[in-house]
Structures are given as structure tokens and as C-alpha cells.
Amino acid sequence: MTEPGLRERKKAKTRRLIQDVALRLFVEQGYDATTVEQIAAKAEVSPSTFFRYYPTKEDVVLEDEYDPTLIAEIEKVPPEVGVVGAFRAAVRVGFASFYDRDxxxxxERMRLAFTTPALRNRILAANHEIGHTFGGAIARRLGIDEDDPRLRVAAGALMGALTAVLEQWLADDGKSDLPAMMDEALALLEAGFKIEH
Incomplete structure (x- = not known):
């Protein structure tokens, strides 16, 4: 894999700066009380630059660079590995690449997303889109049609499992090991929900 060029690194740095400033302001002032203009001013960028990186204020909380990493990992898993097993392997490798750092x-992003009504509603819509994206990666891996209804069911189950784990992680104030919790939830899904007493 080639290293990103100077331009890509500068764009990633600006994107991260805008997100860091926005999250800090949301914590200090509240999500609803913080404007895009305030975020742009604190980040020393124009509002139009903000919107080049994040189409809406909600996106500055919800968007990240993790999905492409997970999709690339899903596509690397051999086709003989089942759908949940492939997703589980991708999550394990993907989280290892960013969890400690981020x-x-x-x-903070998940705390805001799950406790701010406008963002919580967006999570539901975003889960559908992300599930469709993951479903597409799974379809390519298996060589099946992306419109196969089984993919929608699988993607819904996977996104539901991850959402439940994130809610549990937030309830614990992030003290638990999120990657391990995700792996346990996906193992349960992979085993067909066989819950032992």
C-alpha cells in the first residue's frame, strides 16, 4: 500500500482538526448551541471549507475514515469463510489499526451521537447506508448480486449487533474493551445465537 501524498495528508489533518474543534465545542457549549460558523472560526477555516469536508453539522460527529478500512478487510477474507466470520475478522483487524489511537x-463521538436526539435519528439512517455498503463488499467477495435480499438481512443483523455493543460500551463509560465486546457479539451471531446458561 502506498503512503498518502502531501496533499492527502494535509486534507486529512484539516479534516481531523475540524472534527476535534467541533467535538470540543459540542462538549463545552452543547451540540444545539454550537454553530458551523463557530466551529469554522475556532478551526481557522472558512465555513465553505467546513462544508467541503462535512456536508452537515451532524456529519462532523458521525463520519470517520474507518469504514473503508473495514470494507478492504472484508474483501480480503477468503470466500469460504461465512458472512459473519468475514465481518468478524474484518472488525478484529480494522479495530486493531485505529482503536488504541482513537x-x-x-x-466522545459515540457519546454525542447516542445522547443527542438529532444525531441518534441520523445513526438509524446511517446504519442503513453503512449496512448497504458492507453488504456490497460481502456480495463482491462472494460473487453474488448486491440486491440479494439475504445481504440486507445479514447487514441488518451485523449493524444491530454493533449498535447494541456501542450502547453497552457507552453505558460503561468506555471502560470495557470495545474490540473484545464486538468480537464476542459477532461470535454469538456467528454461532446462531446459541446462548448457554
Missing amino acids: RELLL
């Missing part, structure tokens, strides 16, 4: 950022 744990506090992820916790």
Missing part, C-alpha cells in the same frame, strides 16, 4: 475520540 479510543477517546471514538468515545
Whole structure:
């Protein structure tokens, strides 16, 4: 894999700066009380630059660079591995690449997303889109049609499992090991929900 060029690194740095500033302002002032203009001013960018990186204020909380990593990992898993097993392997490798570095950022973003009504509604819509994206990666891996209804069911189950784990992680104030919790939830899904007493 080639290293990103200077332009890509500068764009990633600006994107991260805008998100860091926005999250800090949301914590200090509240999500609803914080405007895009305030975020742009604190980040020393124009509002139009903000919107080049994040189409809406909600996106500055909900968007991240993790999905492409997970999709690339799903596509690497051999086709003989089942759908949940492939997703589980991708999550394990993907989280290893960013969890330690971004744990506090992820916790703050998820805390805002799950406790702010406007963002919580967006999560539901975003889960559908993300599930469709993951479903497409699974379809390519298996060589099946992306419109196969089984993929929608699988994607819904996977996204539901991850959402439940994130809610549990937030309830614990992020003290638990999120990657291990995700792996346990996906193992349960992979085993067909066989719950032992």
C-alpha cells in the first residue's frame, strides 16, 4: 500500500482538526448551541471549507475514515469463510489499526451521537447506508448480486449487533474493551445465537 501524498495528508489533518474543534465545542457549549460558523472560526477555516469536508453539522460527529478500512478487510477474507466470520475478522483487524489511537475520540463521538436526539435519528439512517455498503463488499467477495435480499438481512443483523455493543460500551463509560465486546457479539451471531446458561 502506498503512503498518502502531501496533499492527502494535509486534507486529512484539516479534516481531523475540524472534527476535534467541533467535538470540543459540542462538549463545552452543547451540540444545539454550537454553530458551523463557530466551529469554522475556532478551526481557522472558512465555513465553505467546513462544508467541503462535512456536508452537515451532524456529519462532523458521525463520519470517520474507518469504514473503508473495514470494507478492504472484508474483501480480503477468503470466500469460504461465512458472512459473519468475514465481518468478524474484518472488525478484529480494522479495530486493531485505529482503536488504541482513537479510543477517546471514538468515545466522545459515540457519546454525542447516542445522547443527542438529532444525531441518534441520523445513526438509524446511517446504519442503513453503512449496512448497504458492507453488504456490497460481502456480495463482491462472494460473487453474488448486491440486491440479494439475504445481504440486507445479514447487514441488518451485523449493524444491530454493533449498535447494541456501542450502547453497552457507552453505558460503561468506555471502560470495557470495545474490540473484545464486538468480537464476542459477532461470535454469538456467528454461532446462531446459541446462548448457554
